[in-house]
Amino acid sequence: xxxxxxxxxxxxxxxxxxxxxxxxxxxxxxxxxxxxxxxxxxxxxxxxxxxxxxxxxxxxxxxxxxxxxxxxxxxxxxxxxxxxxxxxxxxxxxxxxxxxxxxxxxxxxxxxxxxxxxxxxxxxxxxxxxxxxxxxxxxxxxxxxxxxxxxxxxxxxxxxxxxxxxxxxxxxxxxxxxxxxxxxxxxxxxxxxxxxxxxxxxxxxxxxxxxxxxxxxxxxxxxxxxxxxxxxxxxxxxxxxxxxxxxxxxxxxxxxxxxxxxxxxxxxxxxxxxxxxxxxxxxxxxxxxxxxxxxxxxxxxxxxxxxxxxxxxxxxxxxxxxxxxxxxxxxxxxxxxxxxxxxxxxxxxxxxxxxxxxxxxxxxxxx
Amino acid sequence: xxxxxxxxxxxxxxxxxxxxxxxxxxxxxxxxxxxxxxxxxxxxxxxxxxxxxxxxxxxxxxxxxxxxxxxxxxxxxxxxxxxxxxxxxxxxxxxxxxxxxxxxxxxxxxxxxxxxxxxxxxxxxxxxxxxxxxxxxxxxxxxxxxxxxxxxxxxxxxxxxxxxxxxxxxxxxxxxxxxxxxxxxxxxxxxxxxxxxxxxxxxxxxxxxxxxxxxxxxxxxxxxxxxxxxxx
Numbered sequence: 147x148x149x150x151x152x153x154x155x156x157x158x159x160x161x162x163x164x165x166x167x168x169x170x171x172x173x174x175x176x177x178x179x180x181x182x183x184x185x186x187x188x189x190x191x192x193x194x195x196x197x198x199x200x201x202x203x204x205x206x207x208x209x210x211x212x213x214x215x216x217x218x219x220x221x222x223x224x225x226x227x228x229x230x231x232x233x234x235x236x237x238x239x240x241x242x243x244x245x246x247x248x249x250x251x252x253x254x255x256x257x258x259x260x261x262x263x264x265x266x267x268x269x270x271x272x273x274x275x276x277x278x279x280x281x282x283x284x285x286x287x288x289x290x291x292x293x294x295x296x297x298x299x300x301x302x303x304x305x306x307x308x309x310x311x312x313x314x315x316x317x318x319x320x321x322x323x324x325x326x327x328x329x330x331x332x333x334x335x336x337x338x339x340x341x342x343x344x345x346x347x348x349x350x351x352x353x354x355x356x357x358x359x360x361x362x363x364x365x366x367x368x369x370x371x372x373x374x375x376x377x378x379x380x381x382x383x384x385x386x387x388x389x390x391x392x393x394x395x396x397x398x399x400x401x402x403x404x405x406x407x408x409x410x411x412x413x414x415x416x417x418x419x420x421x422x423x424x425x426x427x428x429x430x431x432x433x434x435x436x437x438x439x440x441x442x443x444x445x446x447x448x449x450x451x452x453x454x455x456x457x458x459x460x461x462x463x464x465x466x467x468x469x470x471x472x473x474x475x476x477x478x479x480x481x482x483x484x485x486x487x488x489x490x491x492x493x494x495x496x497x498x499x500x501x502x503x504x505x506x507x508x509x510x511x512x513x
Numbered sequence: 514x515x516x517x518x519x520x521x522x523x524x525x526x527x528x529x530x531x532x533x534x535x536x537x538x539x540x541x542x543x544x545x546x547x548x549x550x551x552x553x554x555x556x557x558x559x560x561x562x563x564x565x566x567x568x569x570x571x572x573x574x575x576x577x578x579x580x581x582x583x584x585x586x587x588x589x590x591x592x593x594x595x596x597x598x599x600x601x602x603x604x605x606x607x608x609x610x611x612x613x614x615x616x617x618x619x620x621x622x623x624x625x626x627x628x629x630x631x632x633x634x635x636x637x638x639x640x641x642x643x644x645x646x647x648x649x650x651x652x653x654x655x656x657x658x659x660x661x662x663x664x665x666x667x668x669x670x671x672x673x674x675x676x677x678x679x680x681x682x683x684x685x686x687x688x689x690x691x692x693x694x695x696x697x698x699x700x701x702x703x704x705x706x707x708x709x710x711x712x713x714x715x716x717x718x719x720x721x722x723x724x725x726x727x728x729x730x731x732x733x734x735x736x737x738x739x740x741x742x743x744x745x
Contacts, residue, residue: 245609246547246582304614304656305607306547306579373715375680375687377616377654377661379588379601381555381573382720382736383562383708384663384678385687389715 171197173218181205188212191271193221193279201225203286207266214336216275223281225267227324227356227406230259230289236315236365236397239298247301249312249368249394255292257318257400261356262286264327264409270416272334276341281331281351285324285406288359292318294397297368304376308390311368314397320359326409329353332416349413355406364397417494424490431483438476445469546580555738558592561676561691562706562724564734567594582608584618596627596642605652614656619668622648642670659683674702685712693727703727716740 169186171177173194179186181202188211193199195218201208203226236253243249264283297312329351335341341348370391378386449465552574558565565571571592578585584607589600605618624642642648648670654663665676673696680689687710695702705726712718722734 245614246579302609302614304609305582305584305605305616307549373685373712375682375710375712377652377656377663377680379620380738381553381558381571381590381592382710382718382738383559383689383722384691385680385682385689385708385710385720387685387710387712387715387718 168192169199170194171199171221173197176200178202179205179208184208186210189214191215193223194218195277196220198222198224201265201267203228203262203265205265206263207268209268209270211270213272214274215271215333217273217277217279218275219277221277221279223267223269223279225265225327226282226284227262227264227286227327229286229356230261230321230324230359230403232289232359233258233292233318233321233362233400235292235362236295236318238295238365239312239368240296242299243301243309243312245302245304246306246309248309248391249298249300249370251312251394252295252297252315252365252368252397254316254397255294255318255362255365255400258289258291258321258359258362258403260321260403261288261324261359261406263324263406264353264356266328266409267330269329269331270333271331272336272416273341274336274338276339276345276348278347279349281329281349281353283327283329283351283353283409285326285354285356285409287356288321288323288403288406290360291320291362291400291403293363294318294365296366297394297397299369300371300391303371303388303391308371308373308388310392311370311394313394314365314367316398317362317364317400319400320361320403322403323356323358323406325407326353326355328410329412331413333413334416345413351411351413353409353411355408358403358405361400361402364399367394367396369393421494424494427490428487431479431486435476435479435483438472438479442469442472442476445472546578548576548578550574550576551740553738553740555736557734557736558590559708559720559722559734559736561693562704562708562722562734563729565594566592569594582606593624596624598626599624602645612657614654614661616652616654616656618652620650620652621646622650622670624648673697686710700727701729704729 167186167188168190169177169188170190170192171194174196176198178200179202181204184205184207186209191210191212191214193216197218199222201224208225233256236255238252239250262285264285267281267283294315294317297314300309300311303309331349331351333345370393373388373390375385376388377384380386445465445468449462449469452461452465552572554570554572556570558571569592571590573588573590573592575588576586583605585604587600587602589598591598593599600623602621602623603618605616607614607616609615622642623645627642646669649668651666651668652663654661656662659682661678661680661682663678663680665678667674675694676691677694678689678691680687687708689708689710690705691708692705693702703726704724706722706724708720708722710718710720717737717739720736722736724731
């Protein structure tokens with residue numbers, strides 16, 4: 147009931163959410179996104195402790211851009227592919243065949259359906275809080291192939307040989323597993339997150355392919371007609387023992403489905419945002435420097451005026467001290483600016499430029 | 514006909530010859546056509562409660578073709594100490610209607626090497642035993658739920674002789690009661706016997722036979738037949 151309510155809530159949110167919207171999932175609850183919308187631009191995305199954001203598998207691809215994202219402990223974003231439906235079992239034949247006729251063959255099982263691919267996720271997050279987040283886009287498992295139906299019993303006999311049983315029906319093939327959904331997380335760590343350096347195991351992404359469906363078993367062969375005495379001249383009187391009919395052949399088993407491919411996983415800092423911040427910081431430093439230079443120029447101009455006006459020796463001395471102090475501040479600002487630029491350049495060089503390979507296991511992605 | 518055979522039977526002793534082999538092979542070499550063949554050996558030739566041999570084992574074989582309820586074939590045997598080698602030609606039709614089986618067939622008995630005296634007049638009738646259609650039975654069988662009643666009517670070569678059986682089969686067991694009925698009216702021509710058969714498996718079967726009324730002989734006859742599968 148709670149899930150249904152949340153589902154309805156998700157629909158409401160989904161229908162209203164545009165730029166500047168908010169999605170909040172309370173602790174321990176699950177919210178399912180609107181199944182008709184694949185792009186979400188949010189002011190804030192909040193998943194509290196043990197909260198789950200479920201994404202309908204029917205969407206195929208979803209993009210979420212959150213200006214501010216907060217993730218509590220054990221928060222989850224689940225977007226697995228749907229499992230394929232199992233195949234139908236073949237019909238078994240229970241009625242005996244007509245006299246002197248072989249048993250009817252059992253029906254073939256149908257193939258299992260393929261699992262759906264996991265939802266491809268593209269998340270752009272400005273993270274204000276991150277305790278732990280699990281993302282799961284595993285592919286759906288393939289459906290099991292239907293079993294073949296049992297063959298029917300051989301018919302009665304008197305003037306013919308004992309009929310054999312019908313052959314078992316062929317088993318259906320298992321459905322292929324769905325591929326894991328690709329996951330691309332671009333994040334920016336806001337200062338309030340308190341996180342510096344790498345994310346460590348705070349974000350774990352699991353995107354394995356779905357398992358292939360098991361093959362359907364072949365149907366059992368039908369029972370041959372039982373051996374029995376029939377009216378026939380023999381050396382032992384007028385009753386002849388007729389051997390029973392052979393059992394029908396076991397149906398051929400289907401083929402197992404193939405496992406789905408792993409989804410590609412990329413988790414990295416948003417370099418575009420970081421570059422913009424660096425450019426802004428550099429511009430601010432330049433402005434401070436220009437202000438300092440202007441102040442020096444003003445002091446020089448004032449000194450010139452003082453000298454020209456036969457100002458007192460003391461006044462000249464004062465102007466000279468003020469000039470030296472200003473120059474010292476300018477030099478300090480320039481040094482600080484140079485160090486900061488050097489640090490930024492080093493940080494930029496350390497950032498990964500290629501997507502991370504897909505993870506083999508749900509271990510934490512390390513940006 | 515029956516009297517002639519009984520003369521031989523009185524000379525016969527219970528035979529416990531070496532068990533023979535009887536193999537059965539059958540194939541469906543055309544759509545709906547079933548072909549089967551068999552060959553076998555038993556320690557005696559038990560015919561309607563009588564031992565036709567003189568302590569000798571008998572070898573038999575048959576080839577049968579059936580399709581859509583119709584069938585026909587040939588059945589041959591040694592072991593008849595009086596008339597020698599025998600082969601029978603037969604045709605018939607069998608069907609089932611609501612669990613009731615009906616089978617009607619005609620059998621022509623051929624004894625190529627015999628000096629057959631069908632009418633017991635002391636004059637041999639070789640043409641009867643040698644000619645096609647000379648000595649023949651019509652056989653009608655009706656079965657239901659394991660019970661089968663059969664009538665064998667001698668329609669050529671000694672008319673007036675009939676043989677009736679009532680049998681019941683359950684799993685590997687079969688009980689058959691047979692009664693001879695000859696127009697001669699002689700006691701031995703009205704003999705009644707009981708056969709009890711048991712199939713140990715598809716290869717080995719045993720039959721006990723005892724005459725119980727108007728006996729020609731009162732020996733308990735024991736027949737063992739062994740089969741070896743041939744073909745499939």
